Every structure is written in C-alpha cells, then in structure tokens.
Amino acid sequence: MNEIKIFCPATIANLNCGFDVMGTCLEGIGDEMIIRKTPEKGIRITKITGADLPTETEKNVAGVAALAIIKNLGIDFGFEIEIHKKIKAGSGIGSSSASAAGAVFGINELLGKPFSKHELVDFAMKGEAIASGCEHADNVAPCLLGGFTLVRGYNPLDVIRIESPSELYAVVLHPHIEVKTADARAVLQPMIPLKDAITQTGNLGGLIAGLYTSDYELIGRSLKDVIIEPLRKHLIPNFDEVKNAALLNDALGSGISGAGPSIFALCKGQDKAEKVAFAMSESYQNTGIAFDMHISKINPNGVKILEVRN
Template identity: 50%
Template sequence: MNSISVFAPATVANVACGFDIFGFAVANPGDKITLTVRDEPGVRITDIIGDEGRLPRETARNTAGIAIQTYLHHIGRTDVGLDVVLHKQMPLGSGLGSSAASAVAGVFAINELLGRPLPTMKLLPFAMEGERLACGSAHADNVAPSLLGGFVVIRSYHPLDVIRIDTPAILFCTLVHPDIEVNTKDARFILKNEVSLKNTIIQMGNVAGLIAGLMKPDYDLISRSLVDVIIEPVRSILIPEFNEAKQAALDNGALGCSISGSGPSMFALSRDAQTAERVGAAMQQAFLSVGVTSEAYVSEINREGPKVLTSVPVLS
C-alpha cells in the first residue's frame, strides 16, 4: 500500500517588528499527516485527530485538503486518489501556525509520494492557499518557514519573493501558549489602517537591525531590535497579563519577547537552553497569577522544515 506520513513544524510569524514579512520554524510542536493511496480519484479526509471535532472534514474547506487538491490540479494528476488522516498536535487558534503546518504537511507529503515533481520552494503557493482558506489572506509568514525551515523573510508578495537567512548557530525559542483562543481574522480586524511616519521609521530600523543581528550574529543587536511599536500595542490587549508575561521573560534573561503570530501565544528568544527554560517557567507563572493555565515549548530554530516519518514508495 502506498502511504506516507509527514511532520510539519509550528512557526513564529511576525517576530515582533516584522509583521507579515518575518517567520521562523521551531522543532516542537507541529502537525502530522498521513496520506494513503486508494483506487478512486479524489482527495478524501477520513479522520482528524486532536481537533475535538472542530475542523471541517470537507476537502475544499480544510487547509490541508485544499493545499493537496490545488497541487494535484496544478500538476495534472487529478487521477490520484488519497485518504487523508490529519493529526493536530498543537492548539487551534494559538498563533503557532496551526493551519499552516497542516497545509505544509499535506503538500509536502503528496509531492514526496509522487517522486518530487516540484522542488520544495515551488510548493509554497499551494500551502498559501490553505492560509487563504483559514484566515482570508494567502500570507506566507507561517507557511514559508514551516516548508523551508529556518528564518525567512517575505520581501514581496507580488511577485512572491521569499528569502531564507542565516541565524546564530545557538539560538533558543520559548513558546508559551495561554489556554485562551484568539481568532486570526479578529486579530487582523482590530489593526489600524494607517501608521504614523514616526512609528514607521522606528519599525523599519528594528526590521533592519534584527536581520543584521541574526546574520552577523550579534545577540545584543537582536535584543535591541526585537521591538514592535505598531502591531503589539494593539494586539496585546487580547492577551490577559501580556505585559507581565513579557516583563517576566526579560527579567529572566530573554533577548526579547513578543506575540507569536496573531496570538495568544507569546515567544521569547534566548542565548541558551537553560535561559529559555527559565523564561518559559516565569511566563507561565505570570499567566497563572490571573488563573490562566498554559503550555510551554522550548527548542532551537528548526532548520529542517517538514520531515518524512515513514518510508516513501513512489506513486507512478
């Protein structure tokens, strides 16, 4: 039986100052997908595990399903029949790129199953269709790092221009997900349509500084540049105890701390694993002080991207 299982990682998008243009992948958590070939053409989602029945099983309404379907139409393989099982291994609406990981896992898996007719970079537009379905906008700051691994910059959407940049060999990310949910569409709706020239200049300086700090590498420059004066002040009101959790991260040695994606998860970057663990515990305690429980994940930046979990018999 032709079958493949693939893991795709969670991601941190925006990365403080880089709204819609920065993102990086983490080692944990992530989503897993299993594709099994069947005789009847078409993509069928047979099960979703870990979503508490909340995600649609209809292929055209599911981020993984639409990504796979769009890919198959593009390469002219509508003759292929697939049963899809999706294992959700991260919270929904968490700001960790849950919908992106599912779409990336799906399109990466079918490309592997078919013998890699397209290079990995060419899979990006199909994964972005999953994001369009999830939040109404085909943004790439989650799907690109999940697909390519590492830290990515989306220089342009028209035309799509994605750059993967070097990061320090030792750089740890702490993710803390408070047990509340923020809808991505709602988090975009509250943003202002206009930004002052003063804040634009500050933000541009931080964007440039963060890229330079990551590539040099210069930890002090990274720390000074992990500042968001445009998006964070607006979205942070959706996260209870945000300021206290952020301050706890900084007090315990984090280089910087901000919202992961549209929230409610928060991320912090640190120079070593011990600091990253301490930062996570302090942030969790800040949330717990107001009765909000949370999950914490610590990992280095994931430079690998999706990972095949089973052997891959190529489908002719």
C-alpha cells in the same frame, strides 16, 4: 512510494518587527499527517484527531492546499489525508499552516518532488487563506523551509531562508484561550504614522542583520514592535506582565506569536531559555488560565518524513 507519514512543525510568525513577512520554525512541537495515493481522483480527508475540524475538502486548510497542487499537475489519481493535530487551533503557533504545509509537502514527496520547497509555499498559502481570510506565507514558509524566513514580496512570491544562530532558543507560553486570526486582524489599522514605519523598518533590518551575523544583542535590540503589538496585546490576558518577566530574566526579546494568544521569547542558550520559561510561567499563573510552556531550538529543516510505505 504510496504512503507517507510526516511531522509538521509549529512556527512563530511576525517576530515583532516582521508582520506578515518574518517567521521561524520550532522543534518538537507539531502535527503528524499521513498521506496516501488512491486510484480515485481528488482529495479526501479521511481522519482528524486532536481537533474538531471540517473533513470537507473545500473547508479544510490541508484539503484546499492539496487541491491547489494536484490541480496544477493535472494527475489522474488522488490522495487521502489523515491529520493528527498536536498544535491547538487558534494557538498562534501555526496550526493551520502546519496542515497546509504538510499536505503539499507530502503530496510532492509521493509524486517524486516535481516542485521545490520554495515553490510549495505558494500552494500552502491557498490553504492558509481558509483560516485567516488572506494568503500569507509568514507561517507556511518557515514550516516548509525551516530556520527563519523573510517574505520579501508576494507579487511574485519571493521568500528568503535565513539560517538561525546556533545558540538561539525560543520559549513559547500558550494560554488555553483562542484568538482567531480573523479577529486579531480586525483590530489593525489600515494607515500608520510615518515615524512608526521608519522605526519598524529599522528594527526589521536589524533583526535580519543580527541573524546573519549571529549578533544576539542586535537581535534583541531589534525585536520591538511599535505598530501591531499595541493594538493586539489587550486580547491576551497579562501580556505586558509576561513580556516584562521574560525581558527581566535575560530574554533577547518577547512578543506576540502570530495573531496570539501565545507569547514568545527568544533567548541565547538553553540555560537562559529555561530561566525565561520559569519566569513567564510564574507570571502567567496569576491569571488562573491554564497554559502550556514550550522550549525549542530553531528547527533548521521544517516538515520532515517520519515513515514511508510502498
């Protein structure tokens, strides 16, 4: 195997109550990457379509993640990477994570899988840090592993994969504005009230319990954020109106996807997801800002192979 083409899915991070520790993987929304072996050592980004991103290896999230994995192995050859972006940068649905996760997944496949998917998360985080300013796994983990993921801890890295209930759908409204992750982190406060920490911890536990038991009502009751959302929602025009529209039309819960500006909702069943998507669209049209709507089942597999060439 000398060349591989892969699909790198979009993700929703935080899920309201799980800031920096929870994420889930989407179907049908994602980038494509082509990775090939080369006799020359190192990593080269040879082509990028769909986005104006740096091709310098050390400035590109895929390049940095790829360098991390080959440095660990000490191989005497290299790789070329093509990135075909379908997830807009700064969209809040894991654009940088898709590139970082895709790079390490593809290289690992071409090398005969020396690392497990869980082990690849650590390498992908190195690339993610280029985009956000810090290493975090709430997007790269679900992108690689599929389903829902919980990052229990970072030192050492401890990621738990959680199966999605079978009828769970995600709706994502992506406004055509950019909220940079670094800017979204800048509005956060270093200290939080004890009562808010207690509330958030209860909600996170409830969300995880609801996912394991397929208790959709419990999932809905738990999708509440008393810490991050109040500080970030002003960055997204009409956020409250869109969220309320989703909840009034039977969404289990709604909130900011990642750092924003995308707004997500979780729903039980495709019919309710379509109803919620229509309501969110109607609400956001008042802003005059162009947007995209996505309806997706939860992706159980994460990054996947599209084509292999020998």
